[in-house]
Amino acid sequence: MIRDITLGQYFPGNSVIHRLDPRIKIIWTFFYIVLLFFVNNFWGFLVYVVFTAIIIRLTKIKPKLIFRGLRPVLFLLLFTVIVNVFMTGGGDVLFKFGFLTVTTEGLKFAGLMAMRLILLVTGTSILTFTTSPIMLTDGIERLLSPLAKIGVPAHAIAMMMTIAIRFIPTILDETDKIMKAQKARGADFESGNIIKRAKAMTPILIPLFISAFRRADELATAMECRCYHGGEGRTRFKQLKIRKLDIISLLFAPLLLAAVVATKYIF
Amino acid sequence: MIELRNVSFIYSDDGPFETKALNDISLKIEDNGFYGLIGHTGSGKTTLVQLIAGLVKPSSGEILIDGVNIAEKKFKMRDMPQRIGLVFQYPEYQLFEETVFDDVAFGPRNMGCDEAEVRRRVTEALQTVGIKEKYYKASPFELSGGQKRRVAIAGTISMEPPVLILDEPAAGLDPHGRESILQKITKLQKDRKITVILVSHSMEDIARTAEKVIVLNKGKLEMLGTTREVFAKGERLSEMGLSIPEISRVVLGLRERGINIREDVLTVDEAAEEILKLAAEKGLIK
Numbered sequence: 001m002i003r004d005i006t007l008g009q010y011f012p013g014n015s016v017i018h019r020l021d022p023r024i025k026i027i028w029t030f031f032y033i034v035l036l037f038f039v040n041n042f043w044g045f046l047v048y049v050v051f052t053a054i055i056i057r058l059t060k061i062k063p064k065l066i067f068r069g070l071r072p073v074l075f076l077l078l079f080t081v082i083v084n085v086f087m088t089g090g091g092d093v094l095f096k097f098g099f100l101t102v103t104t105e106g107l108k109f110a111g112l113m114a115m116r117l118i119l120l121v122t123g124t125s126i127l128t129f130t131t132s133p134i135m136l137t138d139g140i141e142r143l144l145s146p147l148a149k150i151g152v153p154a155h156a157i158a159m160m161m162t163i164a165i166r167f168i169p170t171i172l173d174e175t176d177k178i179m180k181a182q183k184a185r186g187a188d189f190e191s192g193n194i195i196k197r198a199k200a201m202t203p204i205l206i207p208l209f210i211s212a213f214r215r216a217d218e219l220a221t222a223m224e225c226r227c228y229h230g231g232e233g234r235t236r237f238k239q240l241k242i243r244k245l246d247i248i249s250l251l252f253a254p255l256l257l258a259a260v261v262a263t264k265y266i267f
Numbered sequence: 268m269i270e271l272r273n274v275s276f277i278y279s280d281d282g283p284f285e286t287k288a289l290n291d292i293s294l295k296i297e298d299n300g301f302y303g304l305i306g307h308t309g310s311g312k313t314t315l316v317q318l319i320a321g322l323v324k325p326s327s328g329e330i331l332i333d334g335v336n337i338a339e340k341k342f343k344m345r346d347m348p349q350r351i352g353l354v355f356q357y358p359e360y361q362l363f364e365e366t367v368f369d370d371v372a373f374g375p376r377n378m379g380c381d382e383a384e385v386r387r388r389v390t391e392a393l394q395t396v397g398i399k400e401k402y403y404k405a406s407p408f409e410l411s412g413g414q415k416r417r418v419a420i421a422g423t424i425s426m427e428p429p430v431l432i433l434d435e436p437a438a439g440l441d442p443h444g445r446e447s448i449l450q451k452i453t454k455l456q457k458d459r460k461i462t463v464i465l466v467s468h469s470m471e472d473i474a475r476t477a478e479k480v481i482v483l484n485k486g487k488l489e490m491l492g493t494t495r496e497v498f499a500k501g502e503r504l505s506e507m508g509l510s511i512p513e514i515s516r517v518v519l520g521l522r523e524r525g526i527n528i529r530e531d532v533l534t535v536d537e538a539a540e541e542i543l544k545l546a547a548e549k550g551l552i553k
């Protein structure tokens with residue numbers, strides 16, 4: 001189960017999407033997310049699905065892997081759908097069990113919300129799947145650098161984000177290991193009521209916290225030993241450069257926007 | 268008895284990082300034996316012991332423990348015919364209780380032992396690993412690395428499993444700590460007549476303790492035989508990036524120089540005895 005969480009994982013590759021400048025990818029992802037919230041009809045989603053499918057194709061990462069990232073949010077997805085189905089009024093009534101009514105509007109709204117969530121997770125996973133953590137930080141840092149002038153610690157924020165992202169898989173690995181170890185000592189995480197299960201988490205959480213602190217401490221020491229002292233005066237081995245590919249990719253943004261807007265008026 | 272039939276294990280099915288960690292392993296582990304498990308790093312030792320302990324299910328194949336197939340999908344850990352105790356690599360990272368005593372008691376309590384029984388088991392386990400009574404009420408996090416390791420091992424021993432698997436219990440300990448932990452495990456195996464599987468990178472440790480040795484190479488079972496049989500195949504072992512105990516190499520070197528010493532010598536004590544015997548024969552000493 002734990003292993004299904006692919007968040008923060010990077011799949012090395014050399015596809016067009018991998019080669020895009022991280023700044024462009026981050027801007028694209030933001031644009032993708034913001035625009036997604038304006039999509040509210042079937043055709044708009046169709047445009048989005050096709051667009052996302054093409055991007056997935058271009059990354060050359062197996063779609064199965066990308067969709068695996070959805071498994072952990074399945075519960076959230078189900079919850080959203082159920083709540084929306086029953087709580088949205090309006091439209092024709094389809095069924096009625098007691099106080100629960102299912103309306104056409106409800107179904108439609110639930111469907112839209114589910115699609116939105118799926119696309120949201122998929123779209124953002126594409127960013128982390130195709131961008132190495134280092135590139136990602138560089139991108140974030142450069143995008144935040146105008147804010148550094150008004151005192152925002154752009155470098156520190158970017159560094160913290162990368163470290164956090166970088167350690168998600170490590171911590172998941174560790175959780176898996178500790179869970180197995182406690183299971184071998186007869187711990188039972190699967191039975192009992194919610195309170196019992198929550199209590200059963202102590203033998204996992206405590207070792208996990210301790211090792212997270214230890215790791216943070218060790219990492220800080222290791223960074224200091226290599227003379228890390230913040231962003232000031234730090235130069236880069238790999239310079240980010242906007243190339244033709246990046247400009248071309250940006251040209252598709254207005255196209256996507258136009259397509260989405262068009263669906264609103266045409267249908 | 269533990270029997271593996273054509274067991275394979277693949278990490279992260281269909282992922283980009285897919286690894287066939289174990290490939291078609293068949294072997295039998297007899298009761299009351301002391302087995303050593305060796306192999307180059309990444310050869311699948313940890314994976315194998317986790318499979319035997321029922322913590323993960325194999326991708327294919329059967330694992331029979333006293334005739335019960337624990338590899339079946341519907342098989343649940345609690346129905347395990349006999350408990351298999353597994354001490355993980357670096358087990359000190361799983362300590363979590365407020366006191367040493369409570370941490371060691373975690374296993375027996377999960378098994379449903381009453382408090383008197385828990386007390387007996389914990390005391391015995393801690394005595395076995397050589398933790399003094401004054402530490403029972405201490406926090407496990409205040410102990411030294413070696414003491415933490417012992418407490419963690421006691422946490423498994425206290426469950427009194429008929430099969431005890433230890434994944435590199437001595438890794439990262441000082442020579443004295445190494446020695447003492449291994450001795451305690453050997454003694455436990457003899458006294459309680461349990462089965463022990465010891466994973467180790469140290470050929471010396473294996474030579475000193477194990478009766479039989481399982482050799483893994485890149486996920487495949489390469490050899491399974493008595494310790495002498497396995498270490499007699501020095502060349503094949505070194506092809507796999509393994510070695511034979513240093514003292515065995517010394518003895519082989521002596522033989523190459525025309526000294527007629529027994530070749531299957533495994534420990535320093537044995538070698539000393541053989542050399543003294545030879546010296547006496549030649550009249551060098553009395």
Ligand SMILES: Nc1ncnc2c1ncn2[C@@H]1O[C@H](COP(=O)(O)OP(=O)(O)OP(=O)(O)O)[C@@H](O)[C@H]1O
Binds near residue numbers: 286287306307308315
């Ligand atoms: N959680 C995991 N996810 C993916 N692959 C893994 C995982 N754990 C181990 N592997 C891979 O499976 C193979 C066997 O690993 P295993 O840990 O069993 O080796 P080992 O013999 O115990 O090595 P070591 O001596 O270093 O402890 C290795 O190739 C390893 O990369």
Ligand SMILES: [Mg+2]
Binds near residue numbers: 313314434
């Ligand atoms: Mg291992």
